[in-house]
Amino acid sequence: MQLYYADASPYARKVRACAVVLGLSDKIEIIDVTGTPVNTGSMPVDVNPLGKVPCLVTDRDEVIYDSRVITAYLNASVNGTLYPEGQDKWSKLTLEATGEGMMDAALSMVYEKRVRPAEIVFDDWIEGQWTKIARALVEIEKRWVDDLSGSITAAQIALGCALGYLDFRLDDRNWRDGHKTLAAWYEEFSKTDAMALTAPQG
Ligand code: GSH
Incomplete structure (x- = not known):
């Protein structure tokens, strides 16, 4: 492939x-x-x-x-286990979608600064996108902490990659502030092969 x-x-x-x-x-x-x-x-x-x-x-x-x-x-x-079937299947898929939505918002912020000509950068748009991410961080700590443990799922990977992207491109936003639980999870999750072997080189 x-x-x-x-x-x-x-x-x-x-x-x-x-x-x-x-x-x-x-x-x-x-x-x-x-x-x-x-x-x-x-x-x-x-x-x-x-x-x-x-x-x-x-x-x-x-x-x-x-x-x-x-x-x-x-x-x-390969009949893998990244998408476990079960009662909380839809919740896990929604967590995956939340991670992806965070990526969408972050990428949109990055494009606004890196792709759009400086004289027409729309600051309110950038802040609006960050607000989505900020709300998602709060919601994940409220709703999905239980889904962050156990064998690795696509939802965990989506979240890990979204947080990794915040560190990579938007580290001045300090996403860890006020999110100790998520920060502690990410610290450990970053050490898994899946994350360590795929970290952006810059
Ligand atoms: N929903 C898509 C996915 O999950 O694969 C988003 C993919 C995406 O936006 N990728 C970016 C891209 O290819 C790179 S981070 N951008 C180029 C473009 O939009 O033309």
Whole structure:
């Protein structure tokens, strides 16, 4: 399989981290690409019309994109346990969506500063996106602490990669302030192979 990948992308990291847990790393060739919506660079526009990473080309030449679809595919391909069935299945999927929503908000903040010309940067937009992340941090500590223990799930990986991206691109926001429980979890979770082997190099 081939995975179109960008080192800084938290979504791409999520796929790779899931592959580590599933024992699939050796089966995936990483193709590093770069680009943005305004300069597509080497992004995989020929295989993904959205021009985004991650994007997986399977051994059967099927193209699969959107990180959640890819992680579900990889998990199914080896009967993995990243998506446990059970009463709290929907809650776990919602935690995964929350992690991804944090990535969406953070990436939107980063694009606003790095891609948009300085004279038309919209500060209220940036703050609005940060508010989403701030609310999510509060909610995760209220609702999902129990889901953060036990064997690794796609939801935990999504959250870990979202927090890792905050450290990588938005560390001045000090997300740990007021979130000791989450900070302590992340400290330990960062040491797992899934996270340690996929940390952005910068
Ligand atoms: N929902 C998508 C997923 O989960 O895979 C989001 C992927 C995404 O936005 N990736 C960014 C990207 O490819 C990199 S972090 N940006 C280029 C673009 O939007 O044109």
